[in-house]
Amino acid sequence: MLFGIKQKSCFDYLLKSKEWYIFKHMISEEEIRKIAKLSYLEIKDEEIDEIREKFSSILEYVKKLQELDVSDITETANLSKNENVFRGDIAKEKDVEDLLKALSRKKDNYMQVKKILYNED
Amino acid sequence: MKIDLTKLTIIEASKGLKNGDFTSVELTKAFLNKIKEKNEEVKAFITITEEMALKQAEKADKMIKIGEIYPLTGIPCAIKDNILIKNIKCTAGSKFLEDYIATYNATVIEKLEKMGVVFLGKTNLDEFAMGSSCENSAFFPTKNPRDLERVPGGSSGGSAAAVAADLCVYALGSDTGGSIRQPASFCGITGLKPTYGTVSRYGLIAYASSLDQIGPLTKNVDDAKIVFDAIKGSDPMDSTSINSDKENNLAKLKIGVPKEYFAKGLDGEVEKAIKEAIDIYKELGAEIIEISLPMSEYALACYYIIAPAEASANLARFDGLRYGKTIKDEEAEKIIDIYLKNRTEGFGKEVKKRIMLGTYTLSSGYYDAYYKRALKVRTLIRQDFEKAFEKVDAIIGPTSPCLPFKIGEKSDDPMSMYLADIYTVSVNLAGLPAISIPCGKSQSGLPIGMHLIGVPFQEEKLLSIASLFEKKYDNK
Numbered sequence A: 001m002l003f004g005i006k007q008k009s010c011f012d013y014l015l016k017s018k019e020w021y022i023f024k025h026m027i028s029e030e031e032i033r034k035i036a037k038l039s040y041l042e043i044k045d046e047e048i049d050e051i052r053e054k055f056s057s058i059l060e061y062v063k064k065l066q067e068l069d070v071s072d073i074t075e076t077a078n079l080s081k082n083e084n085v086f087r088g089d090i091a092k093e094k095d096v097e098d099l100l101k102a103l104s105r106k107k108d109n110y111m112q113v114k115k116i117l118y119n120e121d
Numbered sequence B: 001m002k003i004d005l006t007k008l009t010i011i012e013a014s015k016g017l018k019n020g021d022f023t024s025v026e027l028t029k030a031f032l033n034k035i036k037e038k039n040e041e042v043k044a045f046i047t048i049t050e051e052m053a054l055k056q057a058e059k060a061d062k063m064i065k066i067g068e069i070y071p072l073t074g075i076p077c078a079i080k081d082n083i084l085i086k087n088i089k090c091t092a093g094s095k096f097l098e099d100y101i102a103t104y105n106a107t108v109i110e111k112l113e114k115m116g117v118v119f120l121g122k123t124n125l126d127e128f129a130m131g132s133s134c135e136n137s138a139f140f141p142t143k144n145p146r147d148l149e150r151v152p153g154g155s156s157g158g159s160a161a162a163v164a165a166d167l168c169v170y171a172l173g174s175d176t177g178g179s180i181r182q183p184a185s186f187c188g189i190t191g192l193k194p195t196y197g198t199v200s201r202y203g204l205i206a207y208a209s210s211l212d213q214i215g216p217l218t219k220n221v222d223d224a225k226i227v228f229d230a231i232k233g234s235d236p237m238d239s240t241s242i243n244s245d246k247e248n249n250l251a252k253l254k255i256g257v258p259k260e261y262f263a264k265g266l267d268g269e270v271e272k273a274i275k276e277a278i279d280i281y282k283e284l285g286a287e288i289i290e291i292s293l294p295m296s297e298y299a300l301a302c303y304y305i306i307a308p309a310e311a312s313a314n315l316a317r318f319d320g321l322r323y324g325k326t327i328k329d330e331e332a333e334k335i336i337d338i339y340l341k342n343r344t345e346g347f348g349k350e351v352k353k354r355i356m357l358g359t360y361t362l363s364s365g366y367y368d369a370y371y372k373r374a375l376k377v378r379t380l381i382r383q384d385f386e387k388a389f390e391k392v393d394a395i396i397g398p399t400s401p402c403l404p405f406k407i408g409e410k411s412d413d414p415m416s417m418y419l420a421d422i423y424t425v426s427v428n429l430a431g432l433p434a435i436s437i438p439c440g441k442s443q444s445g446l447p448i449g450m451h452l453i454g455v456p457f458q459e460e461k462l463l464s465i466a467s468l469f470e471k472k473y474d475n476k
Helices: A002-016 A029-038 A047-068 A096-101 B010-019 B025-042 B048-065 B109-112 B159-164 B182-186 B222-232 B268-283 B296-317 B334-344 B351-361 B368-388 B414-421 B425-429 B459-474
Strands: B046-047 B076-080 B118-123 B169-177 B192-193 B213-218 B254-257 B287-291 B396-398 B432-441 B447-454
Touching: A029 A047, A029 B351, A047 B351, A047 B368, A047 B414, B010 B025, B025 B046, B025 B048, B025 B076, B025 B118, B046 B159, B046 B296, B048 B118, B048 B222, B076 B159, B076 B192, B109 B222, B118 B425, B159 B169, B159 B182, B159 B213, B169 B192, B169 B222, B182 B192, B182 B432, B182 B447, B192 B222, B192 B459, B213 B222, B222 B432, B222 B459, B254 B268, B254 B425, B268 B287, B268 B396, B268 B432, B268 B447, B268 B459, B296 B351, B296 B368, B296 B414, B351 B368, B368 B425, B396 B459, B432 B459, B447 B459
Parallel strands: B076 B118, B076 B169, B254 B287, B254 B396
Antiparallel strands: B046 B118, B169 B213, B192 B213, B192 B432, B396 B447, B432 B447
């Protein structure tokens, strides 16, 4: 399996040549839980360690950007021309039936949802 | 001997249809049979749209009969399963959209339909296009037709595998950080990522909106041009879409070779193949100029802040109320239970990780240090290319630093998986057009792809430069 070894070494070099494979800072469980809440995701207790580890390794890697001095640089948030594109405010016929079919719950052609107002417990 | 219809390029198939050598229905049936025979093995398709394909083929045959022929009329293709075709299931490779039926056509689909194209089915992808191997599909991994133990690349792995295994004439994919070019390279075919904005994304399930672009995966460069011409153009439904240039002057061709692309870490066999490709350009009379793209080493880090940040916003729409995964009524009391349960059960691990990563880098206290800084680095990456293109017409390098890897080999190690995109992500950050074309094989017979990066909106020129090489290479 000479081939497999060679291929592996290609990546190993990239991985180990950088300092980021050592976790300098492990993100806390509390922080992970806070982000999960903001993201509307639930995390099981048994998943937390793996998530912390993988999350930390990526954060450690992206810290690489701190090496650069960007104090005078403007941001590129998108690449489109900085012009607004307008179109006429003209109603178009759409197949409402198809959209309704995709709804999880409906009543008289309205989307029905669960309780929106409640006390946070 | 009867010709194998599934081996034809677009140009060959179109000629056959025009000459009456075969009909679109015959061509379509040849592909449907091949899919039945081989898809079990390659697993390129999530959905096969046999009924629709045959209807479209009949319509195409009628068009051909009355002389209404476009370059793609009657030609069967495959579509990545994150591009909407009305009334057809569109999963984005996710459990969340397992049963979602598209309610409208993407603009690219609308354009192809008008030309009488045949859609054979929807191809597998990493969930929401997040991945480089097709192993992140919620349904099954696709296999590389050149070696079934290996990955086809990703995220448009199903599209690339379908083209490479002759299960369609061409396919559409989407490219956010290399998702068309890297699988094209791994499967030994051609993949074009057009300039940001040249192809409408209306009807593409969004991953990272400032990076996403739809493009073709084909058997050769001429075919890529035909498909690109068919799908390009500004669209009122995508405000970022604009028209491309006609610039195509190949006199005094200058090709740049970034010294940073040939650092240690690049697979030896890949490096050799790329250097041979550079020699071919020399023989063809191109001037080869060493250039520097000093920001290359920051591109991947920049990408892994920007793409997840945009993904966290784009995927916020998946709440399970209007479409997609729905938990049972009794499982939820409040609306937040619906969000939480649907998203937790519907999204796979990698998708959740990227949503959380994006949420983190956009959250208060971290926004400046991560997201804002990445946007500034993105400017530096753009400027790198702008400077390079003052001196050269195109930039050459490898598409991927490694050969197609084995299924399962990198699935536990996200960073090593991300490295497979090290050459391709900077192109998306800068919004440039780029193409991957086959340029050799490893000793064990695995495909190697060459990456050509072009000037924004000059796809025609980029395709001509790629074609120069391809014609010379094919004759060798």
